[in-house]
Amino acid sequence: MANNKVISVGDDFHIRPSLRYSATSENSGEDFYHKVLNMAFADALEHKVKLTVNLDTAEGYAISFLDESFGNLVYDFGLGIVSKNIEIISNDEPHWKEKILNEIFLKWEDRRQKNERPKVTKRHNSWYRMVDHQLILEEWETPSITA
Amino acid sequence: MGNALYYCITFSNWSRSDIINFWYTLITGLGILINSGIALYIVSNIQKNQVNKRLIKDHLISEIKDIRNDYKDLLSNLTNGVILPSSILPWFKLMNIKINDIMSLAKKKYNVETDYLKPYTDDLRDLITENKEFEAIFNSTTSVSLSNGFRMNIIAFQQKHNHLFNELVIDVNDA
Numbered sequence: 001m002a003n004n005k006v007i008s009v010g011d012d013f014h015i016r017p018s019l020r021y022s023a024t025s026e027n028s029g030e031d032f033y034h035k036v037l038n039m040a041f042a043d044a045l046e047h048k049v050k051l052t053v054n055l056d057t058a059e060g061y062a063i064s065f066l067d068e069s070f071g072n073l074v075y076d077f078g079l080g081i082v083s084k085n086i087e088i089i090s091n092d093e094p095h096w097k098e099k100i101l102n103e104i105f106l107k108w109e110d111r112r113q114k115n116e117r118p119k120v121t122k123r124h125n126s127w128y129r130m131v132d133h134q135l136i137l138e139e140w141e142t143p144s145i146t147a
Numbered sequence: 148m149g150n151a152l153y154y155c156i157t158f159s160n161w162s163r164s165d166i167i168n169f170w171y172t173l174i175t176g177l178g179i180l181i182n183s184g185i186a187l188y189i190v191s192n193i194q195k196n197q198v199n200k201r202l203i204k205d206h207l208i209s210e211i212k213d214i215r216n217d218y219k220d221l222l223s224n225l226t227n228g229v230i231l232p233s234s235i236l237p238w239f240k241l242m243n244i245k246i247n248d249i250m251s252l253a254k255k256k257y258n259v260e261t262d263y264l265k266p267y268t269d270d271l272r273d274l275i276t277e278n279k280e281f282e283a284i285f286n287s288t289t290s291v292s293l294s295n296g297f298r299m300n301i302i303a304f305q306q307k308h309n310h311l312f313n314e315l316v317i318d319v320n321d322a
Contacts, residue, residue, distance in 0.1 A: 016233065016236070016237070017236075018233065018236075018285060018286075019276065019282055019285055020282075024282045024283065024285065024286075025282070025285045025286055026286060059236065059237040059240060060236035060237045060238070060239055060240030060241075061236060061240070062236055062272070062273075062276035062277075063272070063273050063276065063277065064276060064277060092240065092243075092244055093240060093243050093244070093247075094247070095243075095268070095269060
């Protein structure tokens, strides 16, 4: 069985993650999703391995950072695929793992079902979205406000 | 040799009731000695356990008081604008690790609920970081004073939840 693909917020993104949107804070959840998480998850899917995300390597989180990054993941890939293919390490603050799996995932799946599109606050390189069982790379959203 | 002979002669002169009395006295004496030993052992062990339990309780209570004071300091620094907004997230992480550690021990020893301080570990952090004003000042490289409205929210939070620390101390103490 192949090994999981592993990413670490502190090592692969920033040791001090900030808040939700790129427009209001550097190292935001929006940035983490578009720079790291989306690509890493798509890559793991293509290689038929799970993605392990280690939260313990950063110096603390706001709920908005995790909501925006993991929520967008569910919006783009769907709850079923994300739940089956992701593992979250959060030994320092175990409540984050519970919040992501039990609240954020469900909330964003509901949002996906209702087609309530996510907001981006700056232009991002194309990112993956699962459409009819195909991974499609596009710039799916454009900024609603200019940073 | 002379003594042994003396005792043989002496014992041989004992009547049956003398021998029974002798053994009865010997066994009773030994019984008293053994019982005293057991009693001493139990008393000293109970005392040791009581002292240990009190030490652990005092330690936990002292840690809970420290945590309460740390939160007081944070909120005072925040409302007085003497803390960098971006330093609050690392502060919460360290505090949450500390609280998880303390509450795990409290649960193990005294069956106190681990999420007793959840309003402080989760709700307070969300109250601060989800605030629009906090978002706006998050990247500030200098400390920033908060508006009266934000300050009032924080004060209201303290008034609502400050009792939790005292109740936790009482629960640990009474356990």
